[in-house]
Amino acid sequence: NAGVTQTPKFRILKIGQSMTLQCTQDMNHNYMYWYRQDPGMGLKLIYYSVGAGITDKGEVPNGYNVSRSTTEDFPLRLELAAPSQTSVYFCASSYGTGVSGNTIYFGEGSWLTVV
Amino acid sequence: DQQVKQNSPSLSVQEGRISILNCDYTNSMFDYFLWYKKYPAEGPTFLISISSIKDKNEDGRFTVFLNKSAKHLSLHIVPSQPGDSAVYFCAASAGGMYSGGGADGLTFGKGTHLIIQP
Numbered sequence: 452n453a454g455v456t457q458t459p460k461f462r463i464l465k466i467g468q469s470m471t472l473q474c475t476q477d478m479n480h481n482y483m484y485w486y487r488q489d490p491g492m493g494l495k496l497i498y499y500s501v502g503a504g505i506t507d508k509g510e511v512p513n514g515y516n517v518s519r520s521t522t523e524d525f526p527l528r529l530e531l532a533a534p535s536q537t538s539v540y541f542c543a544s545s546y547g548t549g550v551s552g553n554t555i556y557f558g559e560g561s562w563l564t565v566v
Numbered sequence: 567d568q569q570v571k572q573n574s575p576s577l578s579v580q581e582g583r584i585s586i587l588n589c590d591y592t593n594s595m596f597d598y599f600l601w602y603k604k605y606p607a608e609g610p611t612f613l614i615s616i617s618s619i620k621d622k623n624e625d626g627r628f629t630v631f632l633n634k635s636a637k638h639l640s641l642h643i644v645p646s647q648p649g650d651s652a653v654y655f656c657a658a659s660a661g662g663m664y665s666g667g668g669a670d671g672l673t674f675g676k677g678t679h680l681i682i683q684p
Binding site: 495543558 | 570575600602607608609610611612615655657671672674675676677
């Protein structure tokens with residue numbers, strides 16, 4: 452079972468460059484999320500989506516954009532990368548309804564360094 | 567303002583003993599709580615959850631206790647094993663377990679690094 456798959460696993464960006472983190476899930480989950488985790492901190496929500504065509508800002512959306520053209524895919528785009536965006540990024544998904552609907556399943560993470 | 571607090575950055579426990587990880591929250595709207603386990607260079611994996619209508623949920627060696635009046639939950643691992651060494655995150659949702667809420671995701675604590683000593 453693939454679950455949530457995100458790429459790339461590691462990336463070094465120069466200040467001002469742009470890139471897209473890819474995320475796909477094969478669990479037919481309605482909800483998808485992007486979190487970032489800074490050293491010694493918990494995970495913070497960047498953007499989320501409750502279904503194809505719908506996206507919303509989370510706690511720390513500045514400097515990022517997302518799209519949700521299909522149920523499976525939820526790419527995260529960084530425009531004009533800044534050192535403050537050096538972090539570990541986690542894509543996640545959840546079914547969203549029912550008893551365990553709020554249980555979120557995570558990908559393995561993408562380590563991004565901006566220099 | 568942190569809504570979910572894990573005040574112990576690390577905890578060391580001897581193999582075979584009980585590990586108790588604590589979590590406090592401030593938002594009274596939270597009604598679903600989860601524990602995640604994270605190994606280095608991997609994503610968090612779901613461990614166990616509890617809804618606000620319960621005060622205890624057990625799954626094998628893992629038990630989560632919820633004290634709503636104190637806004638406190640704890641994760642008990644017994645007996646502790648070397649493979650339990652990891653960072654444990656407490657998380658909470660205000661979405662409502664049955665309502666399909668939680669669309670805005672979970673609020674996480676900073677994590678507790680559990681070290682199981684042989």
